[in-house]
Every structure is written in C-alpha cells, then in structure tokens.
Amino acid sequence: MSEELAGNKSKFIRVWKQIDGEEIKKQLLYIDDLYGTCGNCKKLGLNYIKDKKCPECGTHFKYLATKITNPAEVGKILARIQKENLDLTLIEREDYERANARDAVKDLFKS
Numbered sequence: 598m599s600e601e602l603a604g605n606k607s608k609f610i611r612v613w614k615q616i617d618g619e620e621i622k623k624q625l626l627y628i629d630d631l632y633g634t635c636g637n638c639k640k641l642g643l644n645y646i647k648d649k650k651c652p653e654c655g656t657h658f659k660y661l662a663t664k665i666t667n668p669a670e671v672g673k674i675l676a677r678i679q680k681e682n683l684d685l686t687l688i689e690r691e692d693y694e695r696a697n698a699r700d701a702v703k704d705l706f707k708s
C-alpha cells in the first residue's frame with residue numbers, strides 16, 4: 598500500500614524555505630538514524646516514529662534535523678514519515694546550524 602502511495606511519480610526534491618528559527622528550535626529532534634536527541638533538553642534515544650513529544654521536557658516535535666546527506670538514506674526517512682503519516686518536516690542540520698551561526702555573528706556586531 599505504501600509502495601503504491603509513494604508511486605513512481607513521487608520524487609524527493611530539496612526545497613529552500615524560510616522558517617522562523619525560534620519556531621524550529623522549540624520543536625526540533627536531531628536524528629542520525631531512527632533514534633535522535635531532543636533539541637530542547639538533549640534527551641537521547643528518542644524514536645521519531647513513536648515519540649511525538651519528548652518524554653523529558655514535553656517538546657512537541659515538528660522538525661527533524663539530520664546530518665545524513667546520502668539521498669538514499671534521506672529518502673528512507675522521508676518514505677517512513679509518509680508511510681506513518683507523521684507531521685514532521687525534515688531539515689538539513691547543516692543548514693540550520695549555519696543559519697544559527699549567522700545569527701550569532703549578527704548579534705556580535707549589534708552592540
């Protein structure tokens with residue numbers, strides 16, 4: 598069924614999107630594979646399929662950040678999100694961290 602859903606027409610394409618950094622920060626789960634770390638309290642071993650929120654601090658996850666760049670591996674995560682019908686957006690951890698670093702530099706020059 599899920600195979601059919603994914604179909605041949607469905608492709609994974611990287612999209613640039615402007616998102617509120619603070620919003621991400623409050624709803625972020627870092628993942629390397631199936632397991633991840635809460636972006637808020639750093640609790641380890643969270644499963645993005647099962648843990649819709651952090652059992653430790655109650656953060657409701659809406660974003661997944663990953664360092665995985667291999668398209669096949671990323672595709673697997675996206676397929677899983679689709680199959681389980683999860684309300685999660687996958688972002689590149691590097692993009693996110695780079696954006697944050699840029700903010701930090703900006704703050705530095707503010708004063």
Ligand SMILES: [Zn+2]
Nearest residue numbers: 635638651654
């Ligand atoms: Zn947490």
